[in-house]
Amino acid sequence: MNWPFPPDETPDHVVEHETATWGPLAEAARELVDLCVMSDVDPEEVAAATADVEAAVARLRKVRRTQTLGQEHLPAGRRRPWGNPVIGLRNPIAPPLQVHSVPEGRSESDFHCGPAYEGPPGLVHGGVVALILDQVLGHAVGAKGRPGMTGTLTIVYRQGTPLGDLRVEAWVEREDGIKTWAKAQVIGPDGVTAEAEGVFILPRAIREQLA
Numbered sequence: 001m002n003w004p005f006p007p008d009e010t011p012d013h014v015v016e017h018e019t020a021t022w023g024p025l026a027e028a029a030r031e032l033v034d035l036c037v038m039s040d041v042d043p044e045e046v047a048a049a050t051a052d053v054e055a056a057v058a059r060l061r062k063v064r065r066t067q068t069l070g071q072e073h074l075p076a077g078r079r080r081p082w083g084n085p086v087i088g089l090r091n092p093i094a095p096p097l098q099v100h101s102v103p104e105g106r107s108e109s110d111f112h113c114g115p116a117y118e119g120p121p122g123l124v125h126g127g128v129v130a131l132i133l134d135q136v137l138g139h140a141v142g143a144k145g146r147p148g149m150t151g152t153l154t155i156v157y158r159q160g161t162p163l164g165d166l167r168v169e170a171w172v173e174r175e176d177g178i179k180t181w182a183k184a185q186v187i188g189p190d191g192v193t194a195e196a197e198g199v200f201i202l203p204r205a206i207r208e209q210l211a
């Protein structure tokens with residue numbers, strides 16, 4: 001079952017050039033986000049940094065895209081999911097995760113969640129844990145050739161997920177027609193912190209295009 005979208009045939013050198021152009025900006029912005037939360041410099045330094053950031057914002061605002069990156073690159077453009085809040089090269093909100101998948105329907109990632117993702121003291125926000133689980137479940141079903149939208153996502157939080165180095169694993173459990181069931185877990189230094197089950201549905205609009 002394939003999405004009825006053409007593959008992203010952007011030449012490698014264009015993708016590489018865009019990566020080299022925008023990747024460092026997002027990396028710098030990620031560190032900025034971290035330091036907005038963690039810096040402890042004196043107020044004069046904060047004021048000077050604010051002016052510097054405002055100057056950078058003024059530069060970037062000169063030209064704004066008319067479409068989001070997801071709209072422009074199409075859902076099949078998996079080579080450039082750059083606006084995605086979990087894996088997006090251009091999105092400073094994304095940790096970002098590097099997700100490795102195999103066609104059997106398994107995906108995994110070792111990643112880092114810093115203080116900008118804090119919910120309870122010292123722990124990752126539960127919504128962020130859900131975000132990551134949903135994303136990596138989506139990779140597993142996509143890798144199996146069973147793309148779909150998350151219909152239902154069930155999460156059991158077993159213990160707090162500590163900020164720092166973490167791992168997530170997802171795998172397809174079963175398939176039935178337009179539905180795919182997949183499971184995932186986040187693993188911290190003391191074992192599994194959260195488990196998820198997702199039901200992914202190939203949406204009606206896509207089904208009608210394929211019919």
Ligand SMILES: CCCCCCCCCC(=O)SCCNC(=O)CCNC(=O)[C@H](O)C(C)(C)COP(=O)(O)OP(=O)(O)OC[C@H]1O[C@@H](n2cnc3c(N)ncnc32)[C@H](O)[C@@H]1OP(=O)(O)O
Nearest residue numbers: 078134135138139142149150151152199201202203204205
């Ligand atoms: C490699 C890169 C990978 C990137 C991964 C990205 C992961 C991120 C994933 C997401 O964030 S997706 C965004 C969050 N999800 C949504 O916004 C989905 C919103 N909901 C919908 O679009 C539709 O409600 C949905 C596609 C889920 C279902 O609409 P349909 O019109 O296709 O469903 P329909 O009413 O025709 O029902 C078809 C079957 O699905 C079942 N169903 C419908 N909604 C369901 C649901 N929500 N949960 C479970 N099952 C559901 C329904 O009972 C029925 O089962 P049966 O065939 O057995 O009768």
